[in-house]
Amino acid sequence: MFNIFTQLDRKVKIAIISFVGISISLIIYAIYLLQFDATIYVYSIPDNLTMSYGDVKNQRISSRKDIKVKHGNHKFTFSANGFESYTTEININKNEKKNIIFALEPITDEAKKEYAKDKYTDIKEGIAGKKSREATRQLENKNPAIKSLPIHSKDFYIFPCDRYRSEGDKTIGICITVTDYFNRSQIDDAFAKLKEKGINQEDYDIKVNNRIWPTEKEKSTGAAVQCRGSNPDWCYTYRDI
Incomplete structure (x- = not known):
C-alpha cells in the first residue's frame, strides 16, 4: 500500500493527505461537539453577551436561543459591555434543557438606555415573578x-x-x-x-x-x-x- 502511495503523482498525494487531514479534523471536532449534550435557553438583558463556564471562555451568545452546553454542575458567568457580570450555578443533566432568566445590572449610561428598552418588558416581568415565587417558597419552608x-x-x-x-x-x-x-x-x-x-x-x-x-x-x-x-x-x- 505504501509503495502504491509513493508512486502516485505529487498533486494526488497532496490531495489524499489533505483529505485524510480534513477527515481527522472533522472527526475530532465531532467528538468535541458530542461533549455539548445539554441545552440552556437564555432570556436575558441585554440580548447579546458572552458566557463562560468550566473550560469554555467568553463564548458569544444571544438571548432567546438554544445554547448547547456540557452537562454537569457548572458555574456560569454571563457578561456584556457596560453591565455587571452575573454568575449562577446550574446543574444540568445529559440531554436536559433548562431555561435561564436574568438581567445584568447596567453601569454605563448606554447600558441603562439598553436596559430601559420596551423589548425587555417580558423578561423584567418574568424576573419579578421568579423573585415572588422564590420569596413564597422561602416563606413556605419557614412556615x-x-x-x-x-x-x-x-x-x-x-x-x-x-x-x-x-x-x-x-x-x-x-x-x-x-x-x-x-x-x-x-x-x-x-x-x-x-x-x-x-x-x-x-x-x-x-x-x-x-x-x-x-x-x-x-x-x-x-x-x-x-x-x-x-x-x-x-x-x-x-x-x-
Whole structure:
C-alpha cells in the first residue's frame, strides 16, 4: 500500500493527505461537539453577551436561543459591555434543557438606555415573578402552615396573617374568624383543625376575630388581661393598649 502511495503523482498525494487531514479534523471536532449534550435557553438583558463556564471562555451568545452546553454542575458567568457580570450555578443533566432568566445590572449610561428598552418588558416581568415565587417558597419552608391555609368551614375561616409579637423568630401569624363570636366550641373546632393539619399553634401568633390569643405566660404575668365590656371570657387584650 505504501509503495502504491509513493508512486502516485505529487498533486494526488497532496490531495489524499489533505483529505485524510480534513477527515481527522472533522472527526475530532465531532467528538468535541458530542461533549455539548445539554441545552440552556437564555432570556436575558441585554440580548447579546458572552458566557463562560468550566473550560469554555467568553463564548458569544444571544438571548432567546438554544445554547448547547456540557452537562454537569457548572458555574456560569454571563457578561456584556457596560453591565455587571452575573454568575449562577446550574446543574444540568445529559440531554436536559433548562431555561435561564436574568438581567445584568447596567453601569454605563448606554447600558441603562439598553436596559430601559420596551423589548425587555417580558423578561423584567418574568424576573419579578421568579423573585415572588422564590420569596413564597422561602416563606413556605419557614412556615409549613402556609401550605395548609386557608381552611374553610361553615363555622370558621383560618388564614395566614401578619404576626403581632416583636420577639421570637415567628414570621407570620394565623388568624381565625368564627361565625359566632360567643360560641367557644367554634374556636375549639378551629384549633382542632389546625392540629389535624399538623400545625402547632404555639409556633404562630394567633388572633381570633381580630383579638389576640395570649400565651399562658402573658396571662399569668398580667401582660394580657380580659377584655372589658360585653365580650366572651376567652377575649384578651394587652394591658398597655
